[in-house]
Amino acid sequence: MKSLGSIRRSFAPWSDPAAKPYISFENVTKRFGDFTAVNNLSLTVYEREFFALLGASGCGKSTLLRMLAGFDDPTAGRILLDGQDLRGIPPYRRPVNMMFQSYALFPHMTVEANIAFGLKQEGMPKGEIATRVAEMLRLVKLEQFAKRKPHQLSGGQRQRVALARSVAKRPKVLLLDEPLGALDKKLREETQFELMxxxxxxxxxxxxVTHDQEEAMTMADRIAILDKGEVMQVATPAEVYEAPSSRFVAGFVGNVNMFEGTVTDLSGGAASIRSAAGLDIMAHNAGAASAGNPVAFAIRPEKIKVSSRKPAASDINVAEGEIYDIAYLGDMTVYHVKLADGQVVKASSLNASRVTEDPLSWNDRAWISFSPDAGVVLTR
Structure with a gap:
């Protein structure tokens, strides 16, 4: 089987039938009065995994984190950590630490005192505390800021202090609730790789926990996409992007063009689709589609080619339209092409050279085209 997208590392215990999950949410439900924040959810995370909970506000991702940390109890179901049921175990006795978006640093303490605080609370000998704090400062590259107080640091530096304090106690699991939300875009991107x-x-x-798709795609080994307290898909970033399991996932992660239509024929795992836009589509990735049933064909903008001339190959996977809008983003140009039925298709083109071979402008007639293996057929 061909792999989907790029591979960040070979770590993939979820593919090993003999591997045991490190954290298990088993049919977990959490209600707050009449509101159900988490609905009969089951999820597994493996040891040493960088796992992301991704979803819009109110989808239940932070509630899951709080239940794992012990700040909230499940209404039903159970949560296991390394085979142990966590019900009834208070937060301070769980081998888990949580880092919040606000960082919650003590303003009157120096950087090294902030990092040492939890170790002192545990009664660690002074010599060991000094060694551990020095190790943490080296790890987050803040040795020269050890005597400063939080207000004398930048946002990125405060974030690293909070991170060092969180991992100083060597928890088995570190929970991060929107950890980079307070940082500007450039610093957030740099810090993502530092976290990894x-x-x-x-x-x-x-x-x-994050609502930032790019953040989850960059850092995580796997992503769980949540909606209304339920898991919509759990997969690697490449699988979520290239092989979404539903219309919701396809639309939530990245930009996507969705062609609604009906399967007219199935052959050898490929589907022929007549879209509502009048576009004849041949898709190699038919999935669970069946003849005569409605489906959606999802395709990313970078998989679509846009040109001023009609491709010579055939009329399949080809449509004519008008350039409705253009966005020049430096590294790429995004074209919005309006088809005859009014549907607007996004197509992105990499700006590999300074000179455009096939210049297109607003209101120009243009053709979109794509290969049969460029998109995926969705039945739900």
Missing amino acids: DLQQNLGLTFIV
Whole structure:
């Protein structure tokens, strides 16, 4: 089987039938009065995995994190950590630490005192505390800021102090609730890679909650996409992007063009689809489609070619339209092409050279085309 997309690392215990999950949510439900935040949810996370919970506000991702940390109890179901049922175990007795978006640093304490606080509370000997704090400062590259207080640091530096304090106690699991939300875009992107390196160096299990798709795609080994307290799909970033399991997932992660239509023929795992837009589609990735039934054909903008001339090959996977809008993003140009039925299709083109071979402008007639293996057929 061909792999989908790029591979960040070979770590993939979920593919091993003999591997045992490190964290298990088993039919977990959480209600707050009449509101159901988490609905009969089951989910597994493996040791040393960088796992992301991704979803819009109110989907239940932070509630899952709080139940794992012990701040909330499930209404039904159970949560296991390394085979142990966590019900009844208070937060301070769980081998779990949580880092919040606000960082919650003590303003009157220095950087090193903030990092040492939890170790002192546990009664660790002074010599060991000094050694551990020095190790953490080296790890997050803040040795020269040890005597400063939080207000004397930048946002990114405060984030690293909070991170160092969170991992100083060597928890089995680190929970991160929107950890990079307070940082600007450039610093957030830099810190994502720092978090990945730190997680692998320490060998800990990280679970991050985020609504930022790019953040989850960059950092996580696997992503669980949540909606209204339910899991919609759990997969690697490449699988979520290239092989979404439903219309919801396809539309939630990245940009996508969706052609609704009906399957007219199935042959050898390929589907012929007559779209509502009048476009004849041949898709190699037919999935669970069956002849005569409605489906959606989902295709990413970068998989679509746009040109001023009609492709010579055939009339399959080809449509004519008008350039409705253009967005120049530096590394790429995104074209919005309006088809005859009014549907607007997004097609992106990489700006590999400074000179455009086939210049297109607003209101120009243009053709879109794509290969049969460029998209995926969705039945739900």
